[in-house]
Amino acid sequence: MQVIEINRVEELGEYARAWDSLLEQTPGASFFQSRQWLAAYWRHYGATQRLRALIVVENDRPTGILPLTVLTEKTKVGRLRFLTYPLHNWGSFYGPTGQYPPAVLRAGLEYVRQTPRDWDVLELRWHGGVSGETYDAGAAMTAAGFPPYRTVWDRTSIVDIVGTWDDYCSTRKSAWLRRFHAAERKLRELGKLEYIRWRPAGARLGDGLPRWDLYDACERLAAKTWQAEAKNGTTLSDDPVRGFLREVHEAAAAGGAVDVNLLTVGGEPAAFIYGYHWRGCGYGLRRGYDPRVAREGAGNVLLEYTLRDSFARGDSVYDMGIGSLESKRHFQSRLAPIFRYSHIPPGAVRAQPLRLKRWWQSQRTPSFTAVGRVQDFAADSR
Known part of the structure; x- marks a missing residue:
């Protein structure tokens, strides 16, 4: 050796x-x-x-x-x-x-x-x-x-993608389900809801374009969130890391590892979850939302859509990442x-x-x- x-x-x-x-x-x-x-x-x-x-x-x-x-x-x-x-x-x-x-x-x-x-x-x-x-x-x-x-x-915070979506929902408290449906109704009153999830297959399969339109939408939303005012400078839009994350995004798209989740309300981007995935395991790197729809729960609605789609795709686990554990506890398995x-x-x-x-x-x-x-x-x- x-x-x-x-x-x-x-x-x-x-x-x-x-x-x-x-x-x-x-x-x-x-x-x-x-x-x-x-x-x-x-x-x-x-x-x-x-x-x-x-x-x-x-x-x-x-x-x-x-x-x-x-x-x-x-x-x-x-x-x-x-x-x-x-x-x-x-x-x-x-x-x-x-x-x-x-x-x-x-x-x-x-x-x-x-x-x-x-x-x-x-x-x-x-x-x-x-x-x-x-x-x-x-x-x-x-x-x-x-x-x-x-x-x-x-x-x-980990979500185990085991069984069906209905199985997962049966483990959630009924109050959580009621809050989600109420938030979804309020958002629908503001305009048509569209959920977009983009996972390119990778350059080897002819599907490795970075889709800068989707990434830029996430970046603009990141600039509007409260995290953009934080001093640690780690949101998608912050100058200290912006160039780095854009370079990683391009490489991850070519490698078939990008996971972009975007929620639009009335045709306008309202919330995003940006991350990566690898062999059935998703990872949420950053989240953000438009403050104008934050009170209606756009961020949590998007997370629910993301997890439901992960079940439909046959993923095995979704890692919501470190930090902000209180806001994730209603969704996590462990x-x-x-x-x-x-x-x-x-x-x-x-x-x-x-x-x-x-x-x-x-x-x-x-x-x-x-x-x-x-x-x-x-x-x-x-």
Whole structure:
């Protein structure tokens, strides 16, 4: 077995075909693990990071890819260098690509252990999955010589697309159903309702155009929502991320991974849910609506339409994403934990207070009634 380290994103083009093939073999994979995502992310945010993409090769053939980055973050003990995944909270879950992710993770980290340490904290965030953890990342890290502390990084709202739409509705409270029908009636009084869902098949099948008309409609609605006034600058229309998200959109459309949901009232865009999908798993990246119809519940009506259509399409799960959990609780089937695995070596002197903190947080790791089903937990502070 051999591990090849790539530090320039341009050099990953040599492994494009292998990456695409490995992603198709990866259990529970998402668009965020694609080479297209990493290339776009790195062009916009890689200037202050160091790429460490590890290609695992067996018998002259790539069998796995472990994308890592070294980035500096401000902590209570000062600025520390973290070796982690290049996701930055854009998605819920991440991990190595390949048919056997734990083997890829172990091989990649064994290689890291043999190289000069350019990091203070090895912290693999965003582990888990929409159906729970598919493998023991902690065991793979321990086998590679990096025993970790496992803590909860965050939570995400999951809708299980199981059975029929009627089955799902039977699990909702009757008051929820009444509110939806009342909101739908109010919106119909304002004009004809039209629900548009666009999922291109991808460039390989001759259906990879980005449909900028739909994306621009979502972007204009994003500029009208209250989120546009937030200081974090992460809505579709915000200048700090606008160019990045448009580039990702074009790549996702070509890859057949875009999921655009748009509700029009009287022919005018009223609400949107923008995200990605991969092998039956949908992910809602951003939502927004026109404030003029917000009081009538346009956002929730669109979410209901989106979920109903997901049942009709035969999807398996819909991840509504982290944050705003209160507004999603009426729709969710469950909350799924997003795990963080942290290893702080003794030689990283300045990071030792963080090691004690991660140990303390790990002692508060909640109990689970089943894989991915949490009994009671809250995300730990960073």
